[in-house]
Each structure stands twice: as structure tokens, then as C-alpha cells.
Amino acid sequence: MRASSIDIHPNATWSQNGLTVAGGNGIGSETNQLYFPWGLYVDDDQTIYVADCWNHRIVEWKSGATNGKVVAGGNEQGNGAHQLCYPYDVIIDKESDSLIISDYENNRVVRWPRQNGIRGETIISNISCFSLTMDENGFLYVVDDRKHEVRRYKIGDTQGT
Secondary structure (H helix, E strand, O other): OOHHHOOOOOOOOOOOOOOOOOOOOOEOOOOOOEOOEEEEEEOOOOOEEEEEHHHOEEEEEOOOOOOOEEEEEOOOOOOOOOOOOOEEEEEEEOOOOEEEEEEHHHOEEEEEEOOOOOOOEEEEEOOOEEEEEEOOOOOEEEEEOOOOEEEEEOOOOOOOO
16 A cells, blocks of 8 residues: 555645655766656655656665665666566555566566565556556556556456456
């Protein structure tokens, strides 16, 4: 479940000057830079996972870190199991302790081991995956922007409902 699912008081106010917690060092491919970050996920321990779209990678930022760590992709753009091509979104599947990535230009959803993963596994193919999320029951919801629909998948299902 995304961290944005928490209850926020209706009268809550927000500071107008946020704190940079990932990137902030201009466009680039160094571990302290991002290049068109699209999606992000914040884990229970406040670790941030960023879909660094134009660097074709997912970057993990520990709380207070000045540099991120590439945890998926980062091997130039491509369609190999060790590559991503314009990833738009990322979430964590806590059950399998893996990243679930919308690998947009490869038209696939990829599961990538969160710890020491060197390649991903395509779990849904032939989908223009723009965004995704998972509910508390383990259902995966995927936005297919070219078909103008949201599809729901259960574990082991590749067709969706």
C-alpha cells in the first residue's frame, strides 16, 4: 500500500518550502542526481524508491542520505532482463520483498528482487503501464494509458480483470 493512503486531517496545512530528500544536484546520472524522476514509493523505514525515468533505473534513497543506490536497471536503456526503458513507477511487494516496476517503453510490469537483484522478471507483458499500486489484499492495480483503463491482477494472474 502506498504511504499516501494514510489519513490526513482535513484542516492540515503544509509548509511551502519542502526539504529535498533525493536528487537536487541538477540533471544527471550520478548517484546524487536524477533525470526526470516520475514515480516514487516510501517504505515503512522512510526509504525512498524513485523511478528515475530517463536514467532507466530505480534508485533507493535511505533517510538522510546524500547519494542514492541503483537497485534496478541502470544498465542503459533496453529490453533485457537486466534493463529498464523509461520506468514510470515503482512500488514494493512486501510479501515477496521485491520491487514492482512499470517499465513503460518495454510495455511490461517487472518484479525485481529488492536485495541484490541483478535482473527482473516480467510478470505482466503487453501493457502500457503508466502507474501502479497494490492494495492490502495483494491485488495489483495497473494503469494502461493507451487503453484508457485500470486493470486489477491477483497473484499468478496475467490477464487482469
